[in-house]
Amino acid sequence: MTANIDARADESATERQDAGRREVFQYAIRRFGVYLFTLWAAITVAFFIFRLVPGDPMNILLGNLTRAEGRQRDAAAEEAIIAHYREIFGMDDPLPLQYVNYLRKAVLGGLDLGPSFVEYPAQTKDLVFRRMPWTLGIFTTSVFLAWLIGTGLGALIGWMQRHGLSQLAVILSTLLQITPQYLVALGLIIYAGYTLRILPAGGPYARHLQPEWSWEFISSLIQHAILPMLSNMIVIGAGFTLGMRALMISVLGEDYLTFARAKGLSPFTVLKDYAFRNALIPQVTGLAIIIGATLNGTFIIEILFQYPGLGTLFVQAMGLRDFNTMQAIVLFSIFAVLTLTLIVDLALPLLDPRIRRVA
Amino acid sequence: MSGSALLEIRGLSAGLQGRRSITQVVSGVNLDVHGGEILGVVGESGCGKSTLAAAIMRLLVLPQVLQSGTMTMRLEDGKTVELMELPDNELRHLRWRHLSYIPQGSMNSLNPVLRVERQMTDTLIQHGLSKKEALDRSIAALELVNLDTKVLQSYPHELSGGMRQRVIIASAVSMRPALIVADELTTALDVVTQRQILQELAAIRDELGATIILITHDMGVVAQIADRVAVMYAGKIAELGTVNDIFEDPQHPYARGLIGSIPRESGQRVEGLQGEAPSPWNYPTGCRFHPRCPEVFERCNQHTPTLQQRAMDRWVACHLYDAETEFDG
């Protein structure tokens, strides 16, 4: 019997490490395959969905022309202009051919996503690339900070779940979590921006500045980012706090917590190594899910704060039925979300030794 | 009861905190644990024996609460400490060095995200050992339970159930504590592993001179390694005595029933216990066993019997013996 046990232990060292490495590798490959497939599926769905939305960009163009030309309507001129743009946008081809062309250009043409209406003749790709840093900057920073703060706070109030302050924090977090982001943002704009006047409440930086490596610009950039980030962080952070608290409480009921206390470990060690580290694993998975679920909230905040990000662009593109731009935004949003999720997923085995084997 | 006990428990009560009141689970337990012995605490599920174990370890968490009583522990240097009144900080230092715990549900008692080495040594280091000392002690402890030191580099999920149980035992004995409380040590294990572990535990007792309180529902386990047995029923001790005395001549009808339910080699059907153990929310009045007692009489549902000494090392709480001890409950 004892020999048997030793044999099992023997197996561990090198062989197990090799097997583990192989499995991690396979896991990464499989995960990457899913990633590529999701990207393809997303852009395909986006391609067809946006073309099913009622409203034809050419009719909107016609509306704009009418407005631009005032009462000098010249139907022949309008027809000529529209025919020209239909051709540029490839709208005269049958839909399946449009789709194939779109994919071909996107993949082989170096991400050529076609022309855009929003800032014609700017290419959709350039448009999205110019707007994306704003969204990602605000979004990733605020979600990450919200996650850090929410996780820390949630762990603490979960650990001290019976403390009065913790219960207050739970009520507060619940209230914040169910508050629409729009209201939180508007509240911050009104109170911090206009009533107290402590921070600017709109735009990416002061209106008279141009991007440059100067302190004036960078400080303006930071000041303008605080309120939109805070709006995002408050709501998302409250969710993370509640999530982490629940995870913490469930971990506190685990046998290994009782055993850790029985061992005479300091409360801090029990909290840090036993409770927190275990609650952290699902919380990291939660981060991956939240990344996908909160991007749209960031879009709303962008619009309220006049942030020149993808959200603002999407609203403009939707108003024009500019499907090239809408598709590109969906594509890049999904790309960003999937990439962040992929990073989180690939990081999970580092946190949870069980996944290294199981996966 | 002698004053030389390693642990002297008097009037220990513990319960569940409800919204308005406390439901008592363990009621006024008196128990002496002698140095070097293995004391088996047996009873059916829900009789309060695990609560008693956690209470001794001061591990009760809300809604479980300690209500009253004293637990006096005598340390090696002759000093005594009152466990009930010990501040958390001092209690922490006492644990593992003097008082160890092998929990129920050992399968999940190891932290899944830390290697065994870290889990064994972190305690030792916090109790003042150097890293090297801690590692040496851990290796020595693993040897005591016949485990290869390679397990130090493993995560719990990489170990079998028996190995995990051994790691926990090794961890619990690594500081050579005077007293070990083992709660349902072998419950989740197969019979062969059970027997090995019990043997190892007995060996540890012999080698380290530790005292062990072994909480179990399995009379077989008690019969194998315990020196003395405390039979618990509905939060109270029904009978206390040496293994031989109790197994040969159980005096409390409950103890008789328990022993009667052990399957014998001959395979003959024996009379088991009728009915189910009561839950703490509806403990019967009088003798809590009376609704199930085959020898119940009118006194039983009115008066609560107290634990009376019937012989040397023999205590029973039953009205059947009131006349003999001439003591009125």
Add this chain to the structure above:
Amino acid sequence: MYFSKRGLMAIVLVVALLSMLSMAVAQDEELVFGDLPRSETFIVASQAPHNDVWDSFNYYQAPTYNNATGYANVIVEPSFITSHDFHAWLAQSWEYNEDGTEMTLVITEGANWNDGMPLTMDDWLFTLQYNQENADKGIAWSSFLRDVTWSAEGNEITFMLPEPNWRFHYNFTGIGTFTPVPKHVWEGQDPTTFKNPDAIHSGPYRLVSSNADTRTTIWERRDDYWDPDRMPAPKYMVWLKRPEADVAVFEWEEGNYDLGRMPNSVMIRMMSANPHIKPLVHQDPCPRGLIFNTTIPPLDDNLFRRALGLLLNRQAVANLANVPGYVTPVLWPNLGDPDETYYDAAAAEEFQVTTFDPEAAAALLDEAGYPLVDGARVDKNGEPISLDALYIDIGNPGWTVWAWLLSEQAQLVGIEINPRLLDIPTFLTQGPNGEFDIIFRWFCGNLPGDPIALFEGLHSDHALPIGERSGGVPGRYSNPEMDAIIEQLRTHNPASEEAQALFRQAYRLWAEEAPYVTLYGENEGVVFNTEYWTGLEVGQAWVHWTPAARQIIDFLEPANR
């Protein structure tokens, strides 16, 4: 070390505080946007359309016509600005030959571009040539030159037209018409991609900066503007896109904007918070109305259409649509006083074109053969009548309430009309495609003195199959009688007696046939902050949504503060 680090920090802090203090002391003049004196800056809070372009000043860019930066509004100047009357600008006058086959345009001499270069006949001729050559690139203001030739002499350009056309001058009158571009900037450039990065045109300002991130364009007045009589007062002009109305109210309350549009609902609140804020009301030149789909029974019956017209409580809609005190019911398809030169007053009376009279409607329905059966009007096949009324919501109650009022009144006479709300892009698609029963629309005529546009859209050329985009009044109206009148009108000089008789004839036919009906004239509110600038008043000739700001800014005067 530790101490010195702290000491250093303290010194930095003190210096920073002192410099801030000194800056505050030095600022006796309020500065905005960095270093622009507020009292010399005019700030327009525009409501940029969905396509806002901040880095391209290309006048040809039809799909992204640049309306938010101020470029098209103030920097681009037309030949004539039309508001109540023609105002000579880059051109002085036009004249037709006897049969309308030639038009001579007299250009303004001495004009210059905002980079200081002179604006000459060379630029005019270059632009005409350039537009004609690039007509296939989908640029605006090129197709009117198809088959047209021209010659220049002195300051006159004579256009030789392929057929008589008495309306060729419309291509030069008004904002958003043909205007020359600087040859030295555009020569060799592609009109579809060139960005004209310095915004060179003939207006009185030059570009300081424009930023797509902050959506702000800053302009500075140039002293060498070619017409000193039309030199605007503001030294600086800032055009920016305002935030959502919920946020923008605070900017207005703080006096950060001078001119812009806001929803009527927040105007009162803004005015009480900031007494400098005044509402300006401007009459939109295009009255609102309803189009009937004349291919769908019973809407193919002019009596039924007229009956629906009688069910419209125009006064009630107008009251809701407009700022109190500025309600304009539309007695004629065009706004303004009844002008019997072009309209037939007797026909308006006879066919009750603006009357609200449900009883008359019921009588008309009975007469036309839509009897009331079990409380519901039935069509010629005996089926109950049910129609959809499509509307959009742009914040003005007038645009939505008509459908509900009509539905209510129709219910009383036994017709089911279901109001349906569309989003704007869908509306802009379903309308021209003819996918509606009844739809809200606006009708723009040509002013002054030529209402042909009100009838032009009724020509059967526009009666395309449902689902195809129609450029006219998209009700698929088709009537040979109307076609004949329109075709004659096209070739007549609108000022001639014959044309006027034809207009009255067309009007009578319109009133009898009711292919579309008018609802009300809209007076739109514009917010004006009088703290820094005054001079804008109700009744001035300007249009809020076209780039007529060029004329508006000439009215501005610094406020006496």
